Amino acid sequence: MNEVRRKVLSIYAEADAAVAAAGPRCDASGRCCRFTEYGHTLFISHFEAEILLETAPPYSQPVTRDGCPFQINGLCTARESRPLGCRIYFCDPTYTDRMVEITETAIAKLKAIANEHDTGWNYATLHHFLNAARQQGPAVSPADNMIPPDSRFSLPVVQPPTG
């Protein structure tokens, strides 16, 4: 295992532990992985994309922004390699502040790795990486590769769900 990958996995483990300690409630609805329905977008870094794509199951192209192709029958089929946003995000409103803290800490550490190893920093939507990885399907529009304004969240809650 190379050093960068080891460091990224260490950040995953730290985030998992922080989330477990916070103990957010999960109703297991699976809605958070159906992005358009839920009203948010999953952003990930190139580090997270590489780890996800190493072990994730095959998926159909093109991937849209609507949801994650790895959610099958309401369950995550890429759980071991899922990105930080998937690990940290829960819709429990009592956990929101802690979620932001955990996310900011994890993203700051990823950026430190990028700086230390001079890898550059690529942060984009999940479907951007999934489409780019296979070099198939229609070109990804530039709007799909926009960095969120604060560049902090892997899974920002752009709009809370209504109703």
Ligand code: SF4
């Ligand atoms: S990788 Fe898993 S947890 Fe993350 S969005 Fe996809 S199905 Fe959901």
